[in-house]
Amino acid sequence: MQIFQNSRLSVAPMMDWTDRHCRFFHRQISRQALLYTEMVTAPALVRGGAVHLLEFDGAEHPVALQLGGSDPDELAQAARMGADAGYGEINLNVGCPSDRVQSGTFGAILMKSPGVVAECVAAMKESVDVPVTVKCRIGVDDQTPEDVLPDFISRVRDAGCDYLIIHARKAWLQGLSPKENRDVPPLDYDLVLRMAEQFPDLPMSVNGGIETLAQAEALIAQGMTGAMIGRAAYHRPWDVLAQVDSRIFGARDVNQTREAVLCAMRPYIEAHIAAGGKLHQITRHMLGLFAGQPGARTWRRVLSEQANKPGVGGDLLDEALDRMQQPDGVAG
Template sequence: MNASRLSVAPMMDWTDRHCRFFHRQISRHALLYTEMVTSPALVRGGAQHLLAYSDEEHPVALQLGGSDPEELAEAARMGAAAGYDEINLNVGCPSDRVQSGTFGAVLMKSPDLVACCVAAMKRVVDVPVTVKCRIGVDDQEPEKILPDFITRVSEAGCDYLIIHARKAWLQGLSPKENRDIPPLDYGLVQDMKARFPALGISINGGVETLAEAEALIAQGLDGVMIGRAAYHRPWDILSEVDVRLFGASPAASSRAQVLDAMRPYIAAHVAEGGKVHHVTRHMLGLYAGQPGARLWRRVLSERANQPGVGAELIDEALEAMDQPDRLAG
């Protein structure tokens, strides 16, 4: 089963292990990604806690940021040893912090270096090594540079490519603006799949519904990666994925079933010294679009950081949805 048919994008400060556990209760088969972990943090900083995850999260991919081939190889080896199902190289993030480290989207300007990084990682791991990139950066002409970029990384052994169908402007646009302002070019990504039929290619950027994802796959792409829509409306995006894209039974028949799995998870996290907020902040969108959704978000947001709060907060939020007058004013 190709888990890349539908994946949830790596998103800094969002797709941590608690978010991934929550998403996994809604879909058993969608591929989940870590937040970007930098190879210097792992190899030089000894931050192996960044590799921690729950076995229930599989299939799960580790996204790495870096530009030193040998350091990335060591970080990839560490990730594979930790049990990750895929190692992904970030060649798409446009943040200033990433640029200063010479990795992320700025690497679109150095395809040979990206190829060296991919080859170095491939030499030391048995799991797939993949790349997430943009269609270009700054004044590059995507239709000219993207085929060359893909040729080089695929020849280096890249197993799969996820293409964010926007350019990144490293000067003049913030990371947030880079997610919205540069125009999407789905047609170019589809052209790349036609030009490189043997290479698995997923598309990322602007996909808001499962129906849109199905349409893109029907047009010949191998998969779709969804970011913010999956985070803000997880039930809408993920609850039917297993049936519609993977031909499997649904992971959960209701939101209530998801919450039944989250209660013991939250309780265990709190027992280990964690805060309820670490988990529930990712659950605010579970009832998006439903009656009482605002009250659900309000209770979770206002109460999750208060002392002594545990998994019972979920039931308080549900009660508020059922009895809105309780929180009136």
């Protein structure tokens, strides 16, 4: 399936970050990388009627919807809503460690209930024609990953999971914050690589701690079907995504310069503002475009301080670009 080809390099679903404006921006840097929504809870869609959470621009394709939940029937309904909205993949979150997610009995806590996850996957598969995938951890709390992960993978595979993304860290549901859970538990890429070898019939991506495109390429070369990059792609989008299309997919890179990306964003920004939107809703995702370049700090400061002011439009991008190119521009 086409979506699996694009899974060779994907950008992780990240709460409060990978909204539709972020995804449109990333799509101006890579046409091929698979993009994910923020997690959308099945109860919000099915019981809350929050269908606005499914809105996206067709230019974001290939794009996958990540769902959170633990009720098979509810997830089946939410998956059907996502497929009807046009998403090319429906992903089940079995990795988020936040207290809010735990209280809803989904996310990483479901690593303790592989049977429930299997039931959810089977129900989602039955309700949609698009791929159903799972994103998980290697284990939680005092679990021994070498013991629990193979059993978990076997169950979700047998339930019909089409693709598995493994964050190569445990999640500690007590004692660590969600932020600490992204850094403190040690990475175990070797275990994930062994799982890819042990289950050759189930395509797998590895996630967690991948900072560069070269790291992703190395993990793919060692046997992973794909690699998923999170925070590095958000904070340094050009560094991570600008050569993805050519290096990972053998295609032409979409925009050759950062300035070309800004030009590509202008019509989208103008349409958003004309519809009553605010500039900062888009530019907050663009702060890292010039990361590491001369004037990067000035770029971030101008957008951060000015983009939320009334009446500000796309011309602020030109002003920020001009300011960062002045002698006092500072790298950062």
